[in-house]
Amino acid sequence: MTTFRALWIEKGDDGAFTRRIVERSVDELPPGDLLIDVRYSSLNYKDALSATGNQGVTRDFPHTPGIDAAGVVVESQSEGFAAGDEVVVIGFDLGMNTPGGFGQRIRVPAGWAVPLPDGLSLEESMILGTAGFTAAECVDKLERVGLPRDAGEVLVTGASGGVGSVAVALLAQLGYPVAAGTGKADQAEYLHRLGAARIVDRETLAAGAGKPLLPEQWAGVVDTVGGEILFNAVKSLRYGSSAACCGLVASPQVPATVLPFILRHVNLLGVDSVELPIGEKRRIWGRLAGEWKLERLRDLARPLALDDLPGAIDTILEGRMVGRGVVDMRD
Numbered sequence: 001m002t003t004f005r006a007l008w009i010e011k012g013d014d015g016a017f018t019r020r021i022v023e024r025s026v027d028e029l030p031p032g033d034l035l036i037d038v039r040y041s042s043l044n045y046k047d048a049l050s051a052t053g054n055q056g057v058t059r060d061f062p063h064t065p066g067i068d069a070a071g072v073v074v075e076s077q078s079e080g081f082a083a084g085d086e087v088v089v090i091g092f093d094l095g096m097n098t099p100g101g102f103g104q105r106i107r108v109p110a111g112w113a114v115p116l117p118d119g120l121s122l123e124e125s126m127i128l129g130t131a132g133f134t135a136a137e138c139v140d141k142l143e144r145v146g147l148p149r150d151a152g153e154v155l156v157t158g159a160s161g162g163v164g165s166v167a168v169a170l171l172a173q174l175g176y177p178v179a180a181g182t183g184k185a186d187q188a189e190y191l192h193r194l195g196a197a198r199i200v201d202r203e204t205l206a207a208g209a210g211k212p213l214l215p216e217q218w219a220g221v222v223d224t225v226g227g228e229i230l231f232n233a234v235k236s237l238r239y240g241s242s243a244a245c246c247g248l249v250a251s252p253q254v255p256a257t258v259l260p261f262i263l264r265h266v267n268l269l270g271v272d273s274v275e276l277p278i279g280e281k282r283r284i285w286g287r288l289a290g291e292w293k294l295e296r297l298r299d300l301a302r303p304l305a306l307d308d309l310p311g312a313i314d315t316i317l318e319g320r321m322v323g324r325g326v327v328d329m330r331d
C-alpha cells in the first residue's frame with residue numbers, strides 16, 4: 001500500500017483549523033527506521049489540542065495528529081525489529097510534529113517502538129493508549145513512594161475521562177478503596193462498574209480553595225485535572241502520603257503554598273509519559289499486559305473509526321469524553 005488514509009488538520013488563511021480525512025502517500029512520511037501499518041490508535045486530550053492548533057503541541061500545519069499507534073512493522077532498518085513484528089508507539093514526538101497514529105501508516109525511529117507485550121492484543125494496547133499508560137505510571141510511582149492498601153481512600157480526579165477511568169479500574173483491581181471525583185453525575189454507574197467505592201462531585205473537590213489546609217482524607221491521589229482541585233487534594237492528603245499529577249484539563253496553574261509539604265510531610269509526584277525512557281516504557285507496558293491486566297478493560301472502550309475523529313475531537317475538548325476512544329484504523 002503506497003497510499004493511505006489520514007486525518008488532516010489544515011490552518012486556513014483566517015487562522016481557523018479544519019479537519020478532514022485525506023489520502024496520503026507513504027513517500028510523504030518523514031525518514032525513520034520503521035514503517036508501520038497502523039491497525040489501532042486512540043484519542044487523547046492532547047490530540048484535540050494538536051487538532052486545534054495548540055502551539056505547545058504542534059507547530060506546523062497541515063498535520064496528522066495521533067500520539068498513539070499500534071500496528072505491524074512493514075519495513076525495518078533496525079536490527080531490533082523485523083517486518084511482521086507487532087509494536088506499540090506512544091509519546092516522543094509522534095502526533096506532535098511527526099505525522100501520527102491518525103494515519104494508516106507512520107514512519108518512526110526504532111527507539112520509539114515497544115514490542116507488543118505478551119498478554120495484550122493490538123486493540124487492547126490502544127484501549128489503554130497513552131491515557132491508560134499514564135494512569136499506570138501514576139500508580140507505579142505512588143506505589144514506589146508507598147501506597148498501603150489499608151491507609152484509606154485513594155482519590156482519582158477527572159475519573160470518567162481516559163486517564164481517570166483506567167486509574168479507577170486499576171486501583172480498584174489492586175484492592176484500593178477508590179473515590180472517583182467527577183463532574184458527570186450521570187456516569188456514577190459506569191464508575192461503580194469500574195470499581196469505584198464512592199463518587200465525589202467536582203464542586204466538593206473544588207471547595208475550600210482559599211484555605212491553607214483541609215481535613216486529612218486521601219491515602220493517595222491520581223490527579224488528571226490540575227488547578228484548584230489538584231492543590232485541594234494535596235491539602236487533603238493524609239500525613240506522609242502522596243499525589244501523582246499528570247494533567248491540566250482544569251488549569252495548569254496551581255494555587256500552592258508550602259504548608260501541606262512542611263506540616264503534613266506529603267509528596268507531589270510529577271508524571272510524564274512522553275519522554276519516559278523506552279526501557280521504562282517497556283516495563284510499564286509489561287505490567288499492564290501481565291500482573292496489571294485489567295479485567296474491566298473492554299468496559300473502558302468507546303469504539304471509533306477514522307471518519308468519527310473530527311466529531312470525537314470536540315467531545316474530548318468539551319470534557320464530555322467517557323472512557324477511552326479506541327480508533328480502528330483498518331479499512
Ligand SMILES: NC(=O)c1ccc[n+]([C@@H]2O[C@H](COP(=O)([O-])OP(=O)(O)OC[C@H]3O[C@@H](n4cnc5c(N)ncnc54)[C@H](OP(=O)(O)O)[C@@H]3O)[C@@H](O)[C@H]2O)c1
Pocket residue numbers: 043044045046130131134157158159160161162163164181182183184202224225229245246247248249250271272273274316317318319320321322323
Ligand atoms: N503527563 C502525561 O504524560 C499525560 C499523559 C496523558 C494525559 N495527560 C493529561 O491528562 C489529562 C487527562 O487526559 P485524558 O486523555 O484522560 O482526557 P479526557 O479523557 O478528556 O479526561 C479528562 C476528564 O477531566 C474532567 N474534566 C474536564 N474538564 C474539566 C474541568 N474544567 N475541570 C475539572 N475536571 C474536568 C472530565 O472528567 P469528569 O467529568 O469525570 O470530571 C474529563 O472527562 C489531560 O490534561 C492530558 O493532557 C498527561
